[in-house]
Amino acid sequence: MARIPYPDLHNGAIAPVVDRIVAERGSVLKLYEMLLHSPPVAAGWLAFLTAIRQQCDLSGRIRELVIMRVAVINAADYEFRAHMPFALKEGFSQAQIDAMCEGSFDSFDGAERAALDYSEAMTRNVQVPEAVFDALRDHFNERELVELTATIAAYNLVSRFLEALKVDHD
Numbered sequence: 451m452a453r454i455p456y457p458d459l460h461n462g463a464i465a466p467v468v469d470r471i472v473a474e475r476g477s478v479l480k481l482y483e484m485l486l487h488s489p490p491v492a493a494g495w496l497a498f499l500t501a502i503r504q505q506c507d508l509s510g511r512i513r514e515l516v517i518m519r520v521a522v523i524n525a526a527d528y529e530f531r532a533h534m535p536f537a538l539k540e541g542f543s544q545a546q547i548d549a550m551c552e553g554s555f556d557s558f559d560g561a562e563r564a565a566l567d568y569s570e571a572m573t574r575n576v577q578v579p580e581a582v583f584d585a586l587r588d589h590f591n592e593r594e595l596v597e598l599t600a601t602i603a604a605y606n607l608v609s610r611f612l613e614a615l616k617v618d619h620d
Contacts, residue, residue, distance in 0.1 A: 453616050456483040467492050474500060480618050481528070481608070502604050508590075508597040511540040512565050515550070515558075516598065517605045519569040522551050526609030528619050561589035565598060572602045
């Protein structure tokens with residue numbers, strides 16, 4: 451159960467942001483309901499996460515892989531369950547997802563392993579060893595490196611928000 455109640459979505463003060471969320475996402479997920487306690491935060495979050503998920507050149511496969519790994523590391527079940535369908539749609543098998551959950555990266559290709567190692571370093575330690583970053587350079591251009599870094603950072607934000615406020619699953 452969430453630590454604070456969700457706001458009334460029919461409150462006129464938040465209606466413009468609710469309408470925008472529905473227009474862009476189709477519905478208001480519990481995450482966005484909680485964010486709507488602060489309409490400016492909800493609007494900024496929507497813009498930022500829409501850019502990460504829908505406007506970047508980083509492949510959807512790499513994006514979903516690192517989102518899932520961040521969710522596992524941070525024990526963010528909401529985030530993990532929310533992204534499971536996207537990971538499967540991007541071609542990951544259930545066996546690969548299970549292996550990733552266990553920290554076994556053998557079933558992934560070189561780019562995926564480098565991205566997983568980067569996710570580990572950014573999420574667990576913040577500072578990234580040169581060897582971990584250098585391994586990425588073989589697989590990603592500069593734009594993709596920025597987008598990969600932003601994706602990992604963004605979903606660390608998401609998982610921390612969800613878990614701190616105990617946002618309910620949809």
